[in-house]
Amino acid sequence: MRRHDVVVVGAGLAGQRAALAALEAKQDVAIVTKLHPLRSHSGAAQGGINAAIGKEDSVDTHIYDTVKGSDYLGDQDAIEFFCTEAGATVIEAEHFGTIFSRAPDGTLARRPFGGAAFPRTIYAADRTGLALLQGLYEQLGTASPTIYEEWDLTSVVVRDGRCQGIVAFDRRRGTFEEIAAKSVVLATGPAGRVYGRTTNAHTCTGDGIAAAYRAGAALKDMEFVQFHPTALLESSILITEGARGEGGILKNANGERFMVRYAPHVQDLASRDVVSRAIVTEVREGRGFPGSYVHLELMHLGKERIESRLQEICDFCRTFAGVDPVVEPIPIMPAQHYMMGGIGTNLRGETNVPGLFAAGEAACVSIHGANRLGGNSLLETLVFGKQAGIAAAKHAGTAPAPEVQQSDVDAEETRVGVMASRTVGEEPQHLRMAMQATMDLKVGVFRRPEELGEALTEIRALKARYDHVRIVDTSKSYNLNLTDALETGNMLDLAETIVAGAIARTESRGAHSRLDFPKRDDATWMRHTLASKGRDGPVLSYAPVAYTRWEPKERVY
């Protein structure tokens, strides 16, 4: 049997940073990842990473902006820690070998981002995620962890009230394997593919969040889903907020800079929830272009600036939309982009299950509360990835020897065996597409009570159909039909927690905007939603928000 002190699942920025911290603490560390580490979604991050290192800026302003951006649902103790760590974290990334863009005086260049009082977003052109990932991967290479690559976590083993390891599926050999561990860190990243219209890679299926949920971990604030204002119309490929940071502007079909009406002070650089609602409102009220979209204009910035600061954006627009942003506007609409919710953790990445830790987008500390600010997520992966790695290593130092049993593997083999033995049944891809259509249509930027109710019924019906899911491909090696089936099951569980949380929360806060409850309701709802798996779906409970210095105020941009 495979056995390690610390098993980190996921090799994006959060997973790699956690693994590095645990290796530095002299633990035997393994990384399990379904993708090559450099293929993780972190590598798709474009715009940048936040740290208040400018002379005019301050850590306190970063804290305040994040608290305000979160619509006062972020835990202020966590946000204070997070912003205080930011400067050292970015400098460390630079020392790891990340090549950031430079200002003319040689210091780290910074661009303005939404919801930030000062230019605070440090970047490597529009490929910041890949630059960070490469630097970190080089460091990790020198520390030589065991890497199980193209292995899918399928379940977390909890026995005697503590996490004792995982079961994973080796795609190449087509077998389930057990890996015993004293500590497990889940850093499996986003779950954006619950939606059809998303900026997330096809691999972002929330597997770790779902496995934690099934193993008894509480999920936090799942109803808060971020829609990025500017995704390419048809493909939903992200056009970074950096495009507006560089001076890009939004216009409706009447040629108006409509953001003036929604955020008079900062206009196009208001926070993402505000800009997404503005765009959807413009289109709904008839001021969009035929085909339901608005324009993002960069032309006035000039060819040189557009092509040097936004190289990849130029490529995306030309290749995937047939539009040249140097000479014409870009057709855009909001798309799902980020899950504020995830596996509930504290500042050290600890979950409610002893021995189980989480970090990165799969986790919810919570620092983003009801709405994440651009540039804060890359920072989160590094700050809290490190904390989770330290805590996991410390736990492994004292935990008893873990026990994973053959029955854990047998259970997974039986689960998949049943799917493969069916001669009639449901195709996973049909269930996945139906789920995505429901989420796109009924659990979007604005939420109506009747549509949320319908969405819950539809997701539950899809879950019932999933009980008859069928794998038709009998290949042993790289059976993507099988991984599709497993991922679809994971996402159906998560979709249910998102909708259940959204129905229960009778207020509008951050990215959760209920048409029947348009106001924020601090008296009742200044609290986190916790979703635990019950027999018939999620059981919701609530936890207080941590306060330090910032009294809730109305959010105006």
Ligand SMILES: Cc1cc2nc3c(=O)[nH]c(=O)nc-3n(C[C@H](O)[C@H](O)[C@H](O)COP(=O)(O)OP(=O)(O)OC[C@H]3O[C@@H](n4cnc5c(N)ncnc54)[C@H](O)[C@@H]3O)c2cc1C
């Ligand atoms: C297009 C795009 C652009 C973005 N731009 C920015 C930006 O400019 N600034 C910013 O702050 N944030 C940005 N974000 C958000 C940010 O990039 C992510 O939140 C962050 O990188 C997530 O990192 P992670 O390490 O948690 O997950 P990921 O980088 O997604 O890594 C997840 C890892 O988990 C592994 N994994 C998943 N499931 C399994 C499984 N079942 N078994 C084994 N392994 C598994 C994968 O192989 C992968 O290695 C962007 C996001 C997107 C989608």
